[in-house]
Amino acid sequence: MTSGVSEKSSSLLRIRCNKRQGIALVAVLFMLFLSLFTFARPSSGGCGGRTIRTFNEAVAFSRATTTSHNHEGPIFKNLNDLEATANAKDNQEHVLILTPLKNAASYLPRYFELLDRMSYPKHLISVAFLVSDTTDNTVELLQEQAHVFLNRWKDRYHEITIYQKDFSFELPEDKRHTFELQPLRRSYMARSRNYLLTAALREEHSWVLWLDVDLVDYPATVLEDLQSVDVDVVVPNCLRETEDNSFWGYDKNNWQETDSSLEMQKDLDPEYVLLEGYYEFLTNRYLMVDMPTHHPKLEKVPLDGVGATFTLVKAHVHREGANFPAFVFQHQVETEGFAKMAKAMGFGVYGLPSYLIYHTMNG
Template structure:
């Protein structure tokens, strides 16, 4: 047998660390490179994942659902409000100021066909006797829907209930709350409540905000998809009311919300004569503005998708792209161009460059006391 003694082997035997150290260093470098390139995209509003390599650190954007993360990053430039909201899995925030709880309102809400896991609900309840009763009923209804026994698809993504921190009218009877003499006070309080509800609940993932009054007891089941499908910054349904016609001895319908309107020359003239603290309240004979009211444009044989441009809106069922609110359109609790609350919101949205629309043939129905 012939044995060849290599000088390299002799060197390794004499000084093994000089050979092992470079090899370990090479393996470590390769591990770091592979670990840092293993990030994946996860979720619509999440981006590069945290590096898994040794001594790694978070990327510039940290994904939302990883454990041990203390900072969440959202890119609002990637947030969209599209006419295919359900298909694109866009989050919808339904907001309802609630002075009374109506079983019909809640039943109608549960019939909406938009995926519940994409819906958040927000309520604000006044600190009145009626509000206390409404709160108890609301909490009971919420617990049934959000029960751990229900599937994820049967539950809403999130529900927030606020107690109003400003004054509210003690009487919520229809004749009392609609009296002209209390409109400025009532609507100023309502504006504060709406703003509190909005600013507390809107999130960086919210694409749409649906304002749905808590006394709206009947809407199409596809309300969210229908309103979003028009792809408008602000769009309002036409609010009517069912009642029994004593003269005709039959069930009938009548206009209810007169806050969806188009500005008129007379309305502008009246505003020009007012002091800074005065407001115009639409739908009252005492102030004849002769504004075209969307409630009077309903055609039972017309296309439900017919649109008309508006200058004022009510709050019965109004879909708003979330960016409109993020850009600063809120509900003024003070006279804003002699308008207040929802009508003031429409004016503010238009001043920000957004168009406001209504659907005269698309009806939602108000509770009939």
Template sequence: MSTISTTFNKLTSSLSKNDHILILTLLQNDEEYLDHYFQLIDASSYPNQYISIGLLVSDSTDNTLNILQEKVHSLQNRWRNRFYEIDVYQKDFELDKKKDEATALTSKRATLAKAKNFLLTAALREHHSWVAWVDVKLFSYPSTIYDDLKAVNVDVIVPNCLQKREKDDEFWAFDRNNWQESEMSLQRQQHIPEEDLLMEDYNEYAIGRHLLVDMPTHGNIETKVPLDGIGGTFTLVKANVHREGAIFPPFVYQHNMDTEGFAKMVKSMGYSVYGVPSYIIYHY
């Protein structure tokens, strides 16, 4: 299911309330999260008329695709607050294909990177000023998140993603892929083969980087910190960063791939990558 826009907007690098945002999300057996996913987007303070959504359904065995198509039809046929456009794509990437245990994690991350790149290529239009990569399983985030993160005005920015617990005052760290290199991690990388993959959210790959989830959260939106790796729960990217070649590498790039590899590539291209420790969102 796909819609074709006939509207053309001149590209601009200035911050504007009228900037078009493209929200991109991968889906796999996520039928139970779809209603809440759209509720969060619909409740945001950013005008729906300037929001496009691109969704890729892959390797689903449940009713995700059919439910999604019905949901999109309902949203886009209401008489007000329609989104600028919603595109739904379907392509299987064999995400669940069984592989040798030694290479299973690497293969999965490579496949996820390929899926993201496919969705980006299919959905990105000339009128999009920003691309937001949003996890379908997010539990909550501020309704002003798009304006808040845009206002920081950096090339790539991520909030701090925690996991909400049953008690209101309890939470766990969730997105451990948002990190800074440390002296220890940089030193270790000097003595390992170029093709070795390092992923800080898995103990056997961890090398002591500084995680965003471990940083003080009492600051404000202006208290941003430079990052060297990012995760995939919520990422806001200036669209020109993608247009000029930044992808999610499905291969090892500077000992990383997928989202962390994307951050490394972005920095190699001379762009900035930041996180905001105090800006909290929650995952299921």
């Protein structure tokens, strides 16, 4: 009888032990699968900034991270299939949004609000910033917001990168639009844009959007709208935000040459930089902010100069060499110099006078 009780107790003990081991094993397996399903990388590379949601993706990521530095042969990238089309959203074409910054902390909340309101699929959007000579907490705020955008379950961005490059160029805020200082200021802005472009452009990008940090309003469908125009370079019409909703032009760097402006340039020193919106030297050009705005909003007009408040470029334009000259090119530097260079290379540059976006009332 005693022997039977002992055997029974021993059996119960084994069952309890097995049950504990089984529960522990289930817990370990559950934590393993949970970690695979919720893994998210806050930086670039690897899976391209996407959340891993399946076991197969986790296995693929593991293989990629263990073999990425042990290639047995060359890496082959076929750029022949990379296109920028009018149906970019349907064709899953990647967009790179570029924004140079300096002391921009006060503008960032609205910038990110508008950016996140865009209807273009977030997993097809990469964003890159170049912060230069800043004295505020711009970098810290960028890092905080990037963490949010890269670690949420839905509408997660493909990649967000923050670069810092100082040029030791200081200009008092009340002097940043002084006529005499514009060629030098714009030259440094061109260098900043070129640093950002060359650092951030990847082989998957079909489009490049140059976006100002201090815009206050634009349509959520703006990317799809501008892509549908299907030209090499296109800009909407940027106005100033006013309390009474009156019409005030902001981006005067979007313009057409005229017979008068071309005639005047024949006698200019080749190194002279032309600037728009200054009474010190009138260029006689036709500014897009002075064009009629009652036509269909996607009706385009050819331009010879562009700004960069919101400038959409097919990535192949930049890849083939059109950048932002920090030197004088056909009497222009920076963004207007880019437009002149793109046209000289045979690319089409256009504006949409009736497609309105709004800039903060500064400058």
